[in-house]
Amino acid sequence: xxKVLAFINDKRVRDVFYQAALLIGLAALLVYFIRNASQNMxxxxxxxxxxFLWRTSGIEVPFVLTNYTQSxxxxxxxxxxxxxxxxxxxxxxxxxxxxxxxxxxxxxSSIWLVQAIAGxxxxxxxxxxxxxxxxxxxxxxxxxxxxxxESLSVFGVAFLNNRGLTIPLPxxxxxxxxxxxxxxxxxxxxxxxxxxxxxxKEATGRDAPILRVGLVLLLLIPVLALAWATLATRWDxxxxxxxxxxxxxxxxxxxxxLLAALVTYTAGFIAEIVRGGIQSVPHGQIExxxxxxxxxxxxxxxxxxxQALRVMTPPMTNQYxxxxxxxxxGAAIAYPDVVxxxxxxxxxxxxxxxxxxxxxxxxxxxxxxxxxxFMNWYNARIALVTR
Amino acid sequence: MRAAATLRTSWRERLFGTPTITVVTLLxxxxxxxxxxxxxRWTLIDATWSGQTRNDCTGTGACWVFVKARFSQFMYGFxxxxxxxxxxxxxxxxxxxxxxxxxxxxRLKLRLGLAALVILPPLGVWLLAGGFxxxxxxxxxxxxxxxTVFISxxxxxxxxxxxxxxxxxxxxxxxxxxLISVLFIEFWRGVPIIAVIFLASLLLPLxxxxxxxxxxxxxxxxxxxxxxxxYMAEAVRGGLQALPKGQREAATALGLSxxxxxxxxxxxxxxxxxxxxxxxxxxxxxxxxxLVLVVSILDLLGIAQASLADPNWVGMNMEAYxxxxxxxxxxxxALSRWSKSLERQR
Numbered sequence: 165x166x167k168v169l170a171f172i173n174d175k176r177v178r179d180v181f182y183q184a185a186l187l188i189g190l191a192a193l194l195v196y197f198i199r200n201a202s203q204n205m206x207x208x209x210x211x212x213x214x215x216f217l218w219r220t221s222g223i224e225v226p227f228v229l230t231n232y233t234q235s236x237x238x239x240x241x242x243x244x245x246x247x248x249x250x251x252x253x254x255x256x257x258x259x260x261x262x263x264x265x266x267x268x269x270x271x272x273s274s275i276w277l278v279q280a281i282a283g284x285x286x287x288x289x290x291x292x293x294x295x296x297x298x299x300x301x302x303x304x305x306x307x308x309x310x311x312x313x314e315s316l317s318v319f320g321v322a323f324l325n326n327r328g329l330t331i332p333l334p335x336x337x338x339x340x341x342x343x344x345x346x347x348x349x350x351x352x353x354x355x356x357x358x359x360x361x362x363x364x365k366e367a368t369g370r371d372a373p374i375l376r377v378g379l380v381l382l383l384l385i386p387v388l389a390l391a392w393a394t395l396a397t398r399w400d401x402x403x404x405x406x407x408x409x410x411x412x413x414x415x416x417x418x419x420x421x422l423l424a425a426l427v428t429y430t431a432g433f434i435a436e437i438v439r440g441g442i443q444s445v446p447h448g449q450i451e452x453x454x455x456x457x458x459x460x461x462x463x464x465x466x467x468x469x470x471q472a473l474r475v476m477t478p479p480m481t482n483q484y485x486x487x488x489x490x491x492x493x494g495a496a497i498a499y500p501d502v503v504x505x506x507x508x509x510x511x512x513x514x515x516x517x518x519x520x521x522x523x524x525x526x527x528x529x530x531x532x533x534x535x536x537x538f539m540n541w542y543n544a545r546i547a548l549v550t551r
Numbered sequence: 552m553r554a555a556a557t558l559r560t561s562w563r564e565r566l567f568g569t570p571t572i573t574v575v576t577l578l579x580x581x582x583x584x585x586x587x588x589x590x591x592r593w594t595l596i597d598a599t600w601s602g603q604t605r606n607d608c609t610g611t612g613a614c615w616v617f618v619k620a621r622f623s624q625f626m627y628g629f630x631x632x633x634x635x636x637x638x639x640x641x642x643x644x645x646x647x648x649x650x651x652x653x654x655x656x657x658r659l660k661l662r663l664g665l666a667a668l669v670i671l672p673p674l675g676v677w678l679l680a681g682g683f684x685x686x687x688x689x690x691x692x693x694x695x696x697x698x699t700v701f702i703s704x705x706x707x708x709x710x711x712x713x714x715x716x717x718x719x720x721x722x723x724x725x726x727x728x729x730l731i732s733v734l735f736i737e738f739w740r741g742v743p744i745i746a747v748i749f750l751a752s753l754l755l756p757l758x759x760x761x762x763x764x765x766x767x768x769x770x771x772x773x774x775x776x777x778x779x780x781x782y783m784a785e786a787v788r789g790g791l792q793a794l795p796k797g798q799r800e801a802a803t804a805l806g807l808s809x810x811x812x813x814x815x816x817x818x819x820x821x822x823x824x825x826x827x828x829x830x831x832x833x834x835x836x837x838x839x840x841x842l843v844l845v846v847s848i849l850d851l852l853g854i855a856q857a858s859l860a861d862p863n864w865v866g867m868n869m870e871a872y873x874x875x876x877x878x879x880x881x882x883x884x885a886l887s888r889w890s891k892s893l894e895r896q897r
Contacts, residue, residue, distance in 0.1 A: 183727040190731070197758035204757050275572050276565035277579045291883035292876055293838035296852055300872050303859065307868070485741075492743035496845055507749050517753045525742045525750070532741040 201518065208515075216514045217242070223509045225500045227416045238510050245502035246527055252419060252501065253491045256426040257484055263427060264434025271439045282435065289432030295493055297429050302421035302497045312408045321401055322412075329415040330402040343393035347386045354381040418499035422491070430487055437483065441476035442468065474546055481539040485532050502527055594873070605864050617867045618874045621858055625874065628694015628849055634686060638697045641678040645671060645704065672708055675701075690768035694849040696878065702772055702840040702850065707783075707833055709776025714783025715822075719813065721784065722791050732784070739781035745842050747778045752846045771843045775836070782832045790825030791817070830890035834883050841879075851875050 171177055205212060217239040224234050225244055229251060232244040270282035307326055310316065315323040315330075322331045334340065354377070361372035402412030445468050453463045495504035502524055511520045567573045597612025608614035618625070627635055648667040655663050679701065681687040693701070720732030739747070751774025755765045765773075794817060802812035822829075841852040849857055855875035859868055 179725055183725050186731070187727060200760050201754075201757045204761050207761060275575050276562075277576045281579065281583070287884065288880070291834075291880045291887060293841040293852065293879055295838075295841040295844065296872070296876050296879060299852070299856055300876070303856070304868050304872050489741075489743040492745045493842075495745055496842075503743065503746055503749070507746060511753075517757065521746070521750050521753065524746055528743060528746070529738070529741045 210515045210517075212516065212519070214519055216516050216519070219514070221510065221513070223505070223513065225505060227419060227500050238514070241510055242502065242506050242523065245500060245505035248499070248505075249488075249491050249501040249503075249527070250531075252422055252426070252494065252499070253488045256423055256430065256487050256491065259423070259427045260430035260434055260483075260487065263431035265438050267431055267435035268438025268442070271435060272442060286432045286435050289429055290436075294425060294429045294490055295496060297425035298422060298493050298496055301424045302418065305424075306417045306421050312404065315404075315409075321399075323402060323404075323409055324420075326417065327408065327414070328417040329420050330409045330412045331415060332399045332401045333411075333413040334397040335400055339393040339397045343389035346389040350381045350385040354378060357381070416499075418494060418497050421497060422494040422499045425493070426487060426490060430483060430490075433483055433486075434480070437476050437479045438472075440479075441472035444475045445471045470546070474543075477539060477543045477546065481536065481543075484539075485535055488531060488535070489528060593869075613870050613873070614867065615870065617858075617864050617870050620864075624695060624858065625851065625854055625878075626695045627697050628854055629692045630694065630697065631686075631688065631692065634681075634688060637678045637681075637685070641675045642697075642700065644674065644678075668708075672705065675704075690766055690848075693768065695854045696851045698768075698843075698848070699837070699840050699850040699852075702768075702775065702843065703833070703837045705772050706775040706779055706836060706840070709773065710779035710783045710832075710836070711829070713776070713780035715787050715818070717780060717784035718787035718791055721788060736781045736784050739778045740785070742778075744775070744778050744839050745845055747774045748842050748846055750774060751777075767846065768843075768848055771846060771848055775839065775843075779832060779836050779839070782835065783829060786828035786832050787821065787825050789828055790821035790823070793824050794821055827890045827894040830886060830893065834886045834890070837883060837886070838879070851878060 202212075218237050220235055221238045221241040222234055223241055225232060225241070227248065228244045229247040230240065230244045232240045267282045267285055270278050271286070273279050273282070306328075309324060309326045312323070312325045312327060315325040317323055322329060324330075357372075357377055358374070361374055364370060364372065400411045402409040404410075449467050449471065450463055453467045458466065491501055492503040494501045495508060498504055506520055507524045511517060514520070566576045593612045595612075597610050599608050599610040599612070599614045599616055602608070602616040603620070604616075605614075607616050623632065623635075627638060630638065648663075648671060652660055652663050652667065677683060677685070679688070679693065680690070717732045717736055720728050721736065723729050723732070748771055751770045752767065755770045755773065759765060798816055798820065799812055802816040807815065840850055843850055844853040844856065847853075852875055855871040858864065858871050861867075
């Protein structure tokens with residue numbers, strides 16, 4: 165009897181028992197749900213399996229980056245949606261980071277009014293739902309833009325009106341390909357040069373002309389390459405014919421509205437991260453680097469930014485993943501992203517809810533895991549190394 | 552840069568300290584005036600305040616007649632006018648018990664809170680939905696600010712307890728419980744909330760036995776609740792991790808079981824630490840309730856959006872957006888100020 169009691173009261177036995185009970189309970193619940201689902205699907209006459217992916221989609225998409233057309237299969241529709249999601253996410257990330265840094269630094273400005281305006285922006289943006297901004301930009305701003313005939317012209321080559329943004333398109337991409345190869349090579353050269361300069365400095369103590377070489381390799385060569393490519397390519401510049409523009413590439417209003425909403429909203433959050441990051445560097449660090457004889461620029465580059473980055477990386481990762489997830493808000497204004505194309509249109513046509521939902525969620529989970537893995541690697545690289 | 556941000560200086564110095572600052576201040580002031588004057592003219596000076604119909608909107612500014620005419624819809628959606636005392640009463644009950652808990656003596660707080668937690672949620676649903684002596688009102692007729700508040704409260708009633716359990720699970724020494732909690736949290740945090748709302752509205756009826764329907768609104772609340780629970784779990788985890796390990800060890804040494812130690816020692820301290828983070832997640836939840844729009848449930852933003860289609864009130868986009876956006880801003884700003892003051896008390 166006492167042996168049995170000892171057995172029941174053994175913590176290890178209890179731990180195993182509780183966990184087994186939880187697992188069995190969850191498994192039973194899952195089996196119950198799956199049985200109900202399969203019964204319901206049989207009753208409703210819904211097929212299962214992934215065969216539907218090879219059926220012709222027949223869904224027209226107003227904005228595609230891939231070669232998708234209406235006669236392609238549903239799998240191509242899926243990829244077209246993924247491409248649109250990634251497009252708006254990447255562009256929004258870049259613009260929101262730039263705007264966020266600007267506002268975050270403005271919040272620390274020595275000029276009070278600059279601080280106040282940046283602060284007001286942050287408080288305004290952060291306390292309003294993102295969906296509000298999406299609808300506001302789409303129905304409030306873009307819809308109120310003039311008709312194509314009275315378009316707002318951007319330097320005479322791009323035109324903004326209530327049917328979207330018409331931008332010029334290069335006739336051939338070859339020159340740009342060469343330009344990007346040149347830029348990549350000069351970046352590589354710059355990296356090799358920095359390595360060489362650091363080695364030499366460690367060995368002999370002599371400085372290399374880092375700034376001048378850097379300006380040439382990172383600024384002059386890319387600018388020249390892009391300028392050459394721009395001038396050497398024939399551009400298809402949109403022209404007003406009748407009631408609309410011909411030529412060029414039309415960025416649909418849904419994209420413009422979603423991008424504007426994502427950028428203005430996310431910038432408010434990034435600004436707070438930037439401010440927090442910079443403020444987290446103790447003032448003594450800056451005074452100490454001054455005492456060591458570093459110039460203000462050097463202090464910023466060698467002392468403040470590396471330490472601020474360490475604090476900023478994890479929350480920035482979160483914000484970047486939020487932008488990816490928030491790009492699905494486009495579904496509310498029918499921007500053809502993966503949620504609205506696949507979870508919306510394709511699901512309506514096929515009715516295969518479980519497969520389609522699983523695939524859509526997998527897109528976000530896979531990208532999210534990849535980004536987290538990369539940021540964890542980066543974070544580990546820049547983390548403080550202690551003894 | 553930093554000194555100016557922290558030191559208290561006179562307003563004259565802050566605005567006109569040096570010639571550069573003076574120039575920038577003046578330029579910015581001009582820019583503000585250039586933006587703000589038309590906005591103020593539109594919202595206040597040139598606005599129309601009195602009237603009944605679209606024809607009274609003769610001014611060049613905003614026409615607040617529209618908001619006045621539709622005010623009850625913005626607040627209650629299509630909830631029958633003669634039954635609106637019910638949501639009012641439910642809101643009053645929630646607000647009064649909240650106040651009672653805040654101002655009650657320390658030793659009664661917990662009991663009052665638990666009692667409110669047991670009594671209020673079913674009472675609220677009964678008052679709003681009806682049945683048992685009250686006229687039944689379908690959730691299709693609910694809407695407006697009332698629905699925003701309803702979804703926020705009921706989704707957090709799912710999210711906060713579940714989030715606390717998940718956070719405890721994530722800290723657990725039991726490998727399988729920890730694994731399940733981590734998987735659950737990371738899954739819901741990794742997918743867009745809009746997709747979760749779609750998912751809930753499509754899958755919940757599918758996995759229930761045939762014949763048992765799940766109400767449209769309940770689906771959205773459950774979906775939101777699960778998703779927010781994962782975020783809440785991370786907020787609570789912060790508080791749990793901030794507690795020294797000795798707290799649980801000491802409790803165990805005194806002979807308290809896991810749940811007793813958690814209930815009497817760990818949670819009271821951890822929740823106090825993570826209250827600001829929990830409030831921030833609640834603000835995010837309030838903002839995310841707007842997403843129920845995609846399954847055609849009309850909360851405050853949804854009602855504003857739907858009102859744009861009214862043929863009797865063409866061209867009232869800005870008025871609808873300014874009013875609904877302003878309300879959201881007021882609610883979220885007040886909550887975030889409260890969360891900041893909690894942080895300072897600590």
